[in-house]
Amino acid sequence: MDTGMQDISKISKVLIGVVLTILGFLMILPFLWMFLSSFKTSTEISLSQSFWPQHWTIDNYKNLFTNGSFDIYVKNTLIITAASFIGLFLNAMAGYGFAKFDFKGRKFLFMAVLATMMIPGQVTMIPVYLILNQMQLTNTLLGIILPGLVGAFGIFLFRQFMSNIPDSIVEAARLDGAGEWYIFFHLILPISKPVLAVQGILTFIGGWNAFLWPLIIANDQKYYTLSVGLQLLQGQHTSDYGLQMAGSSFMVIPIIIIFIIFQKYILQGFNIQMDK
The missing domain is CATH 1.20.5 (Single alpha-helices involved in coiled-coils or other helix-helix interfaces)
Structure with a gap:
């Protein structure tokens, strides 16, 4: 049996x-x-039924940077993505504060942060745009970066994870004379590697795929991101399918590589969150 x-x-x-x-x-x-x-010519894509390229070519990728402005878009996207990781640590600091510090109004403030998750981002775009316009930050990279530095979901994720770190560990470090900055960077963050991996890849994807806000805040092509540039490319080269495929591949492949590298920590982080 x-x-x-x-x-x-x-x-x-x-x-x-x-x-x-x-x-x-x-x-x-x-x-x-x-x-x-992306390694085919536009003619081959249109006429050939073959899945594999008959005549391999890298001209599509060359044209992205020679005839287009993809070098500018890549630079802007990398700057925005790198700045987003500064926001990642700001979210971690806020989550640590809500998890391990007892201060007046903590619960109310945390609930207020969570309440912002119910407000669609599109609703706040006009007020944020007007504020940045008054600060003369429209049509700048800083204006693109600032609104996305801190997010309620990131704070919530870190707070939930760090709440399960025993208080005795933090108290023991304080008794040994460790400062709060030392505790955060040398104790809390190493323990939080799973949630850092989860939030890190979400941050990377958000920065790499930034489209709507850069399109709204920037009216100069030199501040466009890859997503905006790809949309512009599709409008300018509607029949050049090989060029469009190269641009799309250039956007998708880095995300796949990042996921493959960090999938162990990502899956571990999501499992921990589900267990809680």
């Missing part, structure tokens, strides 16, 4: 594995086709 149940269990696992493999391949297929098409 036990042997029969084990055989059924093995067969079930094999079937589940086969189904997941097929579904995974179907999910990857459009991205694989996009990547391979």
Whole structure:
């Protein structure tokens, strides 16, 4: 009886594995086709039925930077993404404060922070734009960066994780004479690697894919991000499919690489949050 149940269990696992493999391949297929098409000419994409390129070429990627302004878009996107990681540490500091410091109005302030998660970002865009306009920060990289530095979800994520770090560890460090900055950077952050990985990849994706706010705040092409530049590319080269595929691949591949590198910590971080 036990042997029969084990055989059924093995067969079930094999079937589940086969189904997941097929579904995974179907999910990857459009991205694989996009990547391979970026090495084709526009004529081959339009006329050829072949999945693989018949004549490999990297001219599409060369044209992105020679005929377009992708070098400017990449620079702006990297600056915005790097600045977003400063916001990551600000979120971590705020989450640590809510988790481990007892101050007047803490619960009310935390609830107010959570309440902002229910307000769509599109609702606050006009007020934020008017404020930045008064500060003369419209059409600047700083104006693009500032509104996204701190977010309620990031603060909530860090607060939930850090609340489960034993208070005895923090108190022991304080008794040993460690300062709050030392405790945060040398004790709390190393323990928080899983949630840092989760929030880190979300921060990277948010910065790398920034589109709507840069489009609104910037009216000069020299401040456009990759997403805005890709949309502009599609408008200017509607029939150059190879160039569009190269631009899309250039945006997607870094995110995939980041996920592959940090997937262990990302999955671990999400599992910890689900367990809580």
